[in-house]
Amino acid sequence: MINKPSLIVDKEKCIRNIRKMKAKADKANVLFRPHFKTHQSASIGKWFREEGVEAITVSSISMAKYFADNGWKDISVAFPLNILEMEEINALAERITLNLLVESVGSVRFLKHYLSSNINLYIKIDTGYHRTGIWCENIEEIQNVVDEIKGTEKTEFIGFLTHSGQNYHAKDEEEIRNNHGEVLRIMSELKDYFKKDNPNIISSIGDTPSCSIVEEYYGIDELRPGNFVFYDLDGFIQGRCDDDEVAVTMACPVVAKHDERKEIIIYGGGVHFSKEYIDTGDGNKLYGSIVKFDGEEWTPIIAGGYLASLSQEHGVLKVSEELFKEIEIGELLGIVPVHSCMAVSCISDMFTTKGEKLDLFK
Amino acid sequence: MINKPSLIVDKEKCIRNIRKMKAKADKANVLFRPHFKTHQSASIGKWFREEGVEAITVSSISMAKYFADNGWKDISVAFPLNILEMEEINALAERITLNLLVESVGSVRFLKHYLSSNINLYIKIDTGYHRTGIWCENIEEIQNVVDEIKGTEKTEFIGFLTHSGQNYHAKDEEEIRNNHGEVLRIMSELKDYFKKDNPNIISSIGDTPSCSIVEEYYGIDELRPGNFVFYDLDGFIQGRCDDDEVAVTMACPVVAKHDERKEIIIYGGGVHFSKEYIDTGDGNKLYGSIVKFDGEEWTPIIAGGYLASLSQEHGVLKVSEELFKEIEIGELLGIVPVHSCMAVSCISDMFTTKGEKLDLFK
Numbered sequence: 001m002i003n004k005p006s007l008i009v010d011k012e013k014c015i016r017n018i019r020k021m022k023a024k025a026d027k028a029n030v031l032f033r034p035h036f037k038t039h040q041s042a043s044i045g046k047w048f049r050e051e052g053v054e055a056i057t058v059s060s061i062s063m064a065k066y067f068a069d070n071g072w073k074d075i076s077v078a079f080p081l082n083i084l085e086m087e088e089i090n091a092l093a094e095r096i097t098l099n100l101l102v103e104s105v106g107s108v109r110f111l112k113h114y115l116s117s118n119i120n121l122y123i124k125i126d127t128g129y130h131r132t133g134i135w136c137e138n139i140e141e142i143q144n145v146v147d148e149i150k151g152t153e154k155t156e157f158i159g160f161l162t163h164s165g166q167n168y169h170a171k172d173e174e175e176i177r178n179n180h181g182e183v184l185r186i187m188s189e190l191k192d193y194f195k196k197d198n199p200n201i202i203s204s205i206g207d208t209p210s211c212s213i214v215e216e217y218y219g220i221d222e223l224r225p226g227n228f229v230f231y232d233l234d235g236f237i238q239g240r241c242d243d244d245e246v247a248v249t250m251a252c253p254v255v256a257k258h259d260e261r262k263e264i265i266i267y268g269g270g271v272h273f274s275k276e277y278i279d280t281g282d283g284n285k286l287y288g289s290i291v292k293f294d295g296e297e298w299t300p301i302i303a304g305g306y307l308a309s310l311s312q313e314h315g316v317l318k319v320s321e322e323l324f325k326e327i328e329i330g331e332l333l334g335i336v337p338v339h340s341c342m343a344v345s346c347i348s349d350m351f352t353t354k355g356e357k358l359d360l361f362k
Numbered sequence: 363m364i365n366k367p368s369l370i371v372d373k374e375k376c377i378r379n380i381r382k383m384k385a386k387a388d389k390a391n392v393l394f395r396p397h398f399k400t401h402q403s404a405s406i407g408k409w410f411r412e413e414g415v416e417a418i419t420v421s422s423i424s425m426a427k428y429f430a431d432n433g434w435k436d437i438s439v440a441f442p443l444n445i446l447e448m449e450e451i452n453a454l455a456e457r458i459t460l461n462l463l464v465e466s467v468g469s470v471r472f473l474k475h476y477l478s479s480n481i482n483l484y485i486k487i488d489t490g491y492h493r494t495g496i497w498c499e500n501i502e503e504i505q506n507v508v509d510e511i512k513g514t515e516k517t518e519f520i521g522f523l524t525h526s527g528q529n530y531h532a533k534d535e536e537e538i539r540n541n542h543g544e545v546l547r548i549m550s551e552l553k554d555y556f557k558k559d560n561p562n563i564i565s566s567i568g569d570t571p572s573c574s575i576v577e578e579y580y581g582i583d584e585l586r587p588g589n590f591v592f593y594d595l596d597g598f599i600q601g602r603c604d605d606d607e608v609a610v611t612m613a614c615p616v617v618a619k620h621d622e623r624k625e626i627i628i629y630g631g632g633v634h635f636s637k638e639y640i641d642t643g644d645g646n647k648l649y650g651s652i653v654k655f656d657g658e659e660w661t662p663i664i665a666g667g668y669l670a671s672l673s674q675e676h677g678v679l680k681v682s683e684e685l686f687k688e689i690e691i692g693e694l695l696g697i698v699p700v701h702s703c704m705a706v707s708c709i710s711d712m713f714t715t716k717g718e719k720l721d722l723f724k
Contacts, residue, residue, distance in 0.1 A: 003446035004424065037674060060629075061673045062366065079675055080617040082629050083692045084365035103618055106691055115580045131676060132618050132627050165673065208574050255442040256465055256494050267422075268445050271707040275637050311527065312399060313441055314493060329468055330445045340724055343672055345633040346708070348724060362710060362724065 002295070002332060005268040006349040009358060013247035014149075014229055015042065018051050021211065028217040033057050033076060035206060035226025038341045040190070041350065042070035043358040046228070046268035057206070057224045059132065060164045061085045061092065066361040068096045071261070072117065075099065078206070078224060079125065079162065080132055080233050081107045081323050086114045093117035101161060104132050108148040108155065115154045122161040123149075124192065127183045129165040136186045146194060157203035159221070160190055173239060180210040188219025191252060203229045212240040232340035233289055236301075249291055249334035249342060250313065254327055263308075264317040266333060270310045273335070274342035284308065286338070293334035296353050307335055364613050364657070364694060368711040369628040371720060374660070375609035376406065376591055380413050383573065383590050390579040395438060397568060397588025400703045403712065404432035406591070419568070423447045425452065428723040430458050434698065436459065440523065440568070440586060442486065442494055443469045448476045448680045455479035463523060465496050470510040470517065477516045484523040484566065485511075487552065491527040491544045498548045501555070508556060521563035521583070522552055529571035534568040535601060542572040545637050550581025574602040594702035595651055596640060597662075605662045611653055611696035612705060616689055619705075624668075624686045628695060631675040635697070636704035646670065648700070652679065654695035658715050669697055 002008075005160045018034075025032035034048060037059040045056070045067060055074040058064045064075045065088065075092075076099040092098050099120040102108055108121070118283030123145050126133035149157040164183055168179035187203040194201060205217075206224025213234075217223070230248045231241040252268030275303050277285040291298040315335070319327070328334065337343040344350070350358040364370075380396075389396035396410060399421040407429060410418070417436040420426045426437045427450065438461035439452075454460050461482040464470055470483070485507050488495035496503050508561035511519040525546055532538045547556070549565040554564060565581075568586025574597075579585070592610045593603040614630030639647040653660040667681030681689070689695065699705040706712070712720040 001446070003444070003450075079626060079629070082365070082615050082617050084363075084615045084694070088365075104691065110692070130623065131673065131678065132620070135622065253444050253446045255444050258494070260497065261492065265442060267441070270636060270638075270704055274632060275704075276632075289399070311493065312707070316493065329466065330472070332446070342632055342637075345674070354459070 002351065003253060003345065004349070005272040005334055006251050006351055007343055007347045008249050008251050008293070008298075008334070009044070009230070009350060009352050010247045011047065011352045011354070013245060015047055015051070015244060017229050017247060018048055019072070020021070021201060022051050022053065024211070024215065025223050025276060028215070028220075030217050030220055031055060031222045031297070033204070033222050033224050034229070035059070035078065035224050036067060037063065037227055038344065040224040040344050040361040041358045042067065042361075045070060045072065057226065061088045063361055064092055064098065067162070068092060073097060076122070077101065081111070083110045083114075089119070090116045093119045099132060099158060101131060102145060102149070104142050105148045108145060108152055111155055112152040115152075118154045118156065120156045120158040121149050122159055123157070125160045126160045127162045127164065127186045128179065129163060131163075131165060133162065136190060142190070142194075146198070157198055157201065159203055160187060161204040162187060164205065164207045164210060167207045168234075170209065175217055176209050176213060180214050181212075184218050184220065191219065208235070209238070209240050227341060230340040233336045233338045235284075236336070237278060246336055248340050248343070249293060249298050249336055250347075251293055251332045252289070252335055254329050254331045254333060257324065257327070257329060259324070262319055262321060264318060264319055264327055265323065266315040266335070267313065268315045268335060269313040271312055272343065272346050273310060273315070273337050274339065274346050275310055276337075276339040276342050278338055278356065287315070289334040291334035293332055296330065297335040301336060364713065366711070367634040367709065368645040368713055369705060370611050370613050370655070370660075370696065371406070371592070371714050372609045373409065373710060373716070374388065375408055375607060375712045377413070377439060377490050378609055379591050379593070379609060383587060384413050384415065386573070386577065387585050389579055390577070390582075392579050392582055393417060393584045395566070395584050395586050396431060396591070397421070397440065397586050399425065400588040400591055400706065402706050404429065404723075407432060407434065412578060414494050418589070423450045426454055426460065426724055430454060435459060438484070438586070440525065440647060443473070445469060445472045445476075451481070452478045455481045461520060464507060464511070467506050467510045470507060470514060473517055473663045474514040479621055480516045480518065482520040483511050484516045484521055485519070487522045487524045487549070489524045489526065489548045490541065490637060491525060493525075493527060495705060499553060504552070504556075508560070519560055519563065521565055522549060524549060525564040526569045529569045529594075532571065538571050538575060542576050545572075546578070546580050546582065553581065570597070571600070571602050581631065589703060590704040594692065595648075595700045598698070608698055609707070610702050611655060611660050611698055611708070612650070613655055613694045614697055616691050616693045616695060619686065619689070619691060621686070624681055624683060626679040626681055626686065626689055628677040628679060628697070629675065630677045630697060632672045633674055634705065634708050635672060635677070635699050636701065636708050637672055638699075638701040638704050640700055649677070650697040650699055653696035655694055657694065660696040663698060687697045
């Protein structure tokens, strides 16, 4: 029986989410290479494999090793090359198809000296998010990195990769569609330009917001969304998914009630949820929404309360008088987390609604 | 060699911090019962034991079990009783002195039915933080809980416990001193009132801000600070510690540089730091400060840059032109975390500056 904060996964919803995204990629004739940083679970990886997925994305070399140990043979690490991990990279590249990300001539030169097995390299392109990557208009620098890769014995230039993280902060669907159109144009032009000398290169995109709402992927060869497998409160509020597509909830024991201020204390804090919040615009922070959870399934999000603050192990729910009366000490409540990827990174226990424990990368 | 985000602990600084706080408690003739939720490490626990510490505080039953497995015999769990963990509580209470926290008659009644070993109970008092506890002026309710405990066979009423979490958000030292004075008054009066029928009860307080800056503990019997062992950027900025008392830094590899916007990308993100930040008041968020780290020791905080944003695995440093030139891809930088307790909860690798791996509760 669940008696401390645990992330509960609805397998049926996950599989529906996987099938829907896979069907969309198939229809658009692009490779579906889902990002596994969201679930970080070999058990859930199997659900993907049963749907025909063979190529995946992860966010670190350590995570790549975990999934390689669990039978995955084609892994992209969507994070800038960390040259301090050469030993781990060489060991991994010996046994799987390893696709890494570079964005500078210097990093490729380093590989030239220290690489002992073959790897594939994407060049990371900044198409407007401005976090990492070579700015898409800087053709000269892109050409320099391409030349350096091609002049290096054990590296294969496989194409361009971008991440439109700005879509998570878009004000509406129209903004996402506009960003997406712009990204398609940039990535197609870039590929066309470099295809003359590199006929097999691909272009890869991957944020969940655009992958969730858009159907058109002209010029794109690979999709890497991750969050869609679980979605979360942020996705629901932003319109990326319906309430019944959110496939995770954090089960939290109720430990105290404070009638005078209609607050309910749950065992479930920053160490379980992270401290991601949604700014409600009225000076309050929303750290999660409440569902009723009977140990096997949860209701849609209920009105009359929300997770209003988090300390290390405590969560404070602010609730209506009516909801206050309904909730009892010793009850398990479900909290829909704001950001499921961060919640998975925080917690140590993850179960299906049927009580099956899910293996986790830690 | 460190090649991915790892929390580095300066053992000498920790021991100085432990000795200083222990000496303060000894001088005030109060029991020093440090909170181990900050370091969560059996290895660091030993450093406390070598300074004569025998009684500790933790924040969950799972953490109590971890430290009991590592030889600790007197543990207080400073979190409201979670009645769903009765099996674990009974198992622990059989082998150690277990001190739990209650704040309602209902919770004690539950213990009456399900407790199979003896435990000690504090009553949690709200002295102004308004997170948990019975409001300090509600003598009737406090009396009800005392009566219920005394009417229960296997529970011993040991006193009152409070946590002045508001001191973390105090605007200056004066506010902390004022809060502290008020808490001493409330806790002494409460103890005096109930001492007539319960001569052995104690009063317990424990936030690091007041324990760091105050010398006077009239009427208090037990101190439970935790954060002081490491301190952090928040503690330094708020004046709770000096720069050279901050005993942790997160070692992070530099993976990319972006000249056009003077940004440096580190491997080190929300999954390592949590997303705690300090509001700089000018619309920016400060997620950490930079130190130079040579693999063995780190410099004081350096000017000219800071950790300006975090995604899951990436951190973005905004730096001056000068600092930008100094920092190289493949270098390890140190980042002083905003909140060390949360960083410890997030990371999986913790080492001393001498390269010794520290055992971690996970």
